[in-house]
Amino acid sequence: MMTSVMGGDVEPGTGDDVSIERPDTESDRPVQLPRRWRLSDPLISAGATAGLLVVMAVVAEVGARSGWWRASTLPATSTMLSGVAGLMDDPQFWSDLTRSGLEIGLAILFGSTAGLLSGLLFWKLPTLGRIFEPYLVSFYAVPMVLFYPLAIVVVGINASSVVILATIMATIPVALNTTVGLNGIRPVYLKLSRSLQCKPHQMLFSIALPAAAPFIVAGLRLGVVYALIGSIAMEFVTAQAGLGYRIRYYYEIFDNDRMFAYILVVLVLSVLLTALLAGLERLVVKGRTS
Amino acid sequence: MSTIQLDDIRVEFDTPSGKVVAVNGVTQQVPSGGFVSLVGPSGCGKSTLLAVISGLTRATSGQVAVGGKAVTRPGRGIGVVFQEESTLPWRTVQENVQFALQIAGVDKGEQVERANWAIDLVGLKGFEKSYPSMLSGGMRQRVALARTLALEPGVVLMDEPFAALDQQTRIFLGAEVRDIWQRSQQTVLFVTHDISEAILLSQQVWVMSYRPGRIIDVIDVDLPEHRDASIVSSPAFNQLHNRVWSSLQEESKRGFRQQETRT
Numbered sequence: 001m002m003t004s005v006m007g008g009d010v011e012p013g014t015g016d017d018v019s020i021e022r023p024d025t026e027s028d029r030p031v032q033l034p035r036r037w038r039l040s041d042p043l044i045s046a047g048a049t050a051g052l053l054v055v056m057a058v059v060a061e062v063g064a065r066s067g068w069w070r071a072s073t074l075p076a077t078s079t080m081l082s083g084v085a086g087l088m089d090d091p092q093f094w095s096d097l098t099r100s101g102l103e104i105g106l107a108i109l110f111g112s113t114a115g116l117l118s119g120l121l122f123w124k125l126p127t128l129g130r131i132f133e134p135y136l137v138s139f140y141a142v143p144m145v146l147f148y149p150l151a152i153v154v155v156g157i158n159a160s161s162v163v164i165l166a167t168i169m170a171t172i173p174v175a176l177n178t179t180v181g182l183n184g185i186r187p188v189y190l191k192l193s194r195s196l197q198c199k200p201h202q203m204l205f206s207i208a209l210p211a212a213a214p215f216i217v218a219g220l221r222l223g224v225v226y227a228l229i230g231s232i233a234m235e236f237v238t239a240q241a242g243l244g245y246r247i248r249y250y251y252e253i254f255d256n257d258r259m260f261a262y263i264l265v266v267l268v269l270s271v272l273l274t275a276l277l278a279g280l281e282r283l284v285v286k287g288r289t290s
Numbered sequence: 291m292s293t294i295q296l297d298d299i300r301v302e303f304d305t306p307s308g309k310v311v312a313v314n315g316v317t318q319q320v321p322s323g324g325f326v327s328l329v330g331p332s333g334c335g336k337s338t339l340l341a342v343i344s345g346l347t348r349a350t351s352g353q354v355a356v357g358g359k360a361v362t363r364p365g366r367g368i369g370v371v372f373q374e375e376s377t378l379p380w381r382t383v384q385e386n387v388q389f390a391l392q393i394a395g396v397d398k399g400e401q402v403e404r405a406n407w408a409i410d411l412v413g414l415k416g417f418e419k420s421y422p423s424m425l426s427g428g429m430r431q432r433v434a435l436a437r438t439l440a441l442e443p444g445v446v447l448m449d450e451p452f453a454a455l456d457q458q459t460r461i462f463l464g465a466e467v468r469d470i471w472q473r474s475q476q477t478v479l480f481v482t483h484d485i486s487e488a489i490l491l492s493q494q495v496w497v498m499s500y501r502p503g504r505i506i507d508v509i510d511v512d513l514p515e516h517r518d519a520s521i522v523s524s525p526a527f528n529q530l531h532n533r534v535w536s537s538l539q540e541e542s543k544r545g546f547r548q549q550e551t552r553t
Contacts, residue, residue, distance in 0.1 A: 188374040194346055195370045196393045197363075206393070210380045287421030288379045 072256050083261030092246075097265070099159060100231060100243040106163045107227035111170025112220055118171070119178020119216075123208075129179060136172055144169045148234050157238055166230030170223040177219025181212030213284045221277045228270055243269075292357045292367065292444030292477045294320040294343060299352035301338050311502035312338040316352070318496060318505055322444075323475040325468070327488035328496045329534060331545040335503030336481045337373070340449050343479065344370045356445055366394065369443035373450040377422040377433045383409065384418040387436045394441065408440035411470055428452075428459035435463075439470070445477045452487075460484070464491050472515070485534045489527060490517055497537040500545035507537040 057077040063069055064076035071079070087093040122129030144165050151161040189211055193203045209216070235244025243266055250259035301313040312335040320326045330336050341347035343354055345364040354361040356368060377386050387405040396404070409415060412432040422430050431451055438446060448467070452460040468491050471478050482488050488495045489511055497507040511530060513521060521527050 186374070188372050188376045189378075191346060191370075191372060192376050195344060195364045195368075196390050197366070198393050202393055206389070207378070210378070213380065284380075286380075287382070288423055 103231040107166035110167040114171045115174020118175040122179040123182035162234040169230040170227040173222035174219040181215025185211045293322045295355040297353040302350045314502035325478045325492045327480045327492040330498030331542040369438035371448045371451045408436040412436040500541045
């Protein structure tokens with residue numbers, strides 16, 4: 001936490017200099033060590049990612065073209081890309097994308113809201129937290145897709161059943177992380193808020209939530225991933241539309257090129273969502289570590 | 291005026307192993323604009339007494355009054371500097387110092403003005419935009435001090451604010467606290483377990499016994515107003531140090547023995 005303040009901890013002067021005069025503050029300043037590695041870190045990772053993608057694309061292209069494996073196992077990169085390009089003017093694709101996007105978006109929205117609220121509730125009412133947390137933790141390990149048939153029976157084969165289960169999946173990590181983050185607030189912050197006579201909303205928004213933010217954001221990252229996995233997986237099992245459904249459909253009719261084009265789209269979607277959340281995380285932990 | 295008046299304060303805590311009397315029969319007064327240090331063995335109830343004065347803890351019996359008004363809950367006129375690191379890591383130095391003012395509903399322009407004044411007072415000018423993680427422990431404690439001073443409370447309560455800092459840092463920050471107090475004439479009650487620090491900073495030292503905490507000695511520090519390095523080796527300082535230490539010695543041993551037998 002304090003790696004860059006070497007020397008900043010030591011105030012100037014020696015033990016026997018007990019002058020009441022203000023000490024010379026020059027050496028009081030933290031030493032700003034040059035952080036060359038930090039600066040180029042994003043550059044390195046961006047470069048590495050691009051490099052890896054290129055290598056994989058080349059391997060896939062060469063492998064499929066030179067017959068190392070059958071093109072139906074893994075089509076050449078160019079085939080997949082032209083497949084994706086072909087999707088762009090396919091209204092079917094856009095309606096699938098809209099459907100899945102809507103499901104994922106709603107699951108994220110409902111999941112994070114429900115997760116945040118239950119986390120707050122478990123924090124405010126510790127007894128409730130003690131009662132429900134064990135179930136939540138074990139629920140975490142249950143493959144939610146098992147409850148999909150039940151959801152279908154209850155609400156039918158439509159977007160709602162997907163959204164419901166994906167929402168439950170997204171809620172759990174958000175709720176657990178929010179609870180852990182809020183329960184981990186240092187007691188001195190609570191003393192501070194009482195001593196400054198914070199009103200409940202000031203306490204919540206100016207102390208509790210910012211203090212727990214690193215945990216909450218980590219929970220949100222998991223929640224978003226779970227919403228995505230949940231939606232695509234449920235669609236894959238049974239649905240009438242959506243990216244997951246379409247992948248399964250093309251898989252069943254042996255249209256590998258189209259299937260891989262759809263898979264590529266899902267991959268890009270998940271990378272975009274992850275990058276978006278990594279950005280949010282960076283914004284939240286800004287300044288906390290040096 | 292902000293006199294701290296303590297009248298027969300008793301504080302009891304319920305613990306799993308029974309009732310513990312943390313503070314008992316404390317009747318004392320810190321005059322308005324006075325600087326009093328409270329020393330005592332660890333676990334003697336110094337912090338509890340401070341919490342009672344700040345309104346964070348209720349006394350089981352007895353009266354606390356600040357400026358003639360009974361204290362029943364935290365109030366604007368009483369500022370507290372905590373022992374633990376209490377800066378908010380997601381806020382810059384400027385935002386940390388403004389925090390108390392913001393909570394108090396001071397308008398934006400005045401917030402900035404008073405925060406700048408307090409930041410200057412504790413010697414953090416130039417660090418307004420730094421985050422606490424970029425500062426040393428001593429500087430973070432200055433931020434906490436500035437946050438309290440920005441409210442311009444009549445009474446400042448300090449609960450071993452420099453306990454976690456190294457010796458040199460403590461000495462300098464102590465000197466600055468005294469310096470700030472001399473200029474502001476706020477009423478200060480300073481809790482410490484460091485006898486030299488207590489004598490060097492204050493006008494009066496209260497010695498507290500081990501549990502149940504009672505004030506067993508009150509020592510007026512008749513040292514010159516301007517105190518510097520040489521004073522530590524003066525006979526007057528040594529005499530005071532010996533007196534505090536002899537009061538404290540028995541209590542520390544008693545506390546130590548009791549803690550030993552408990553574990």
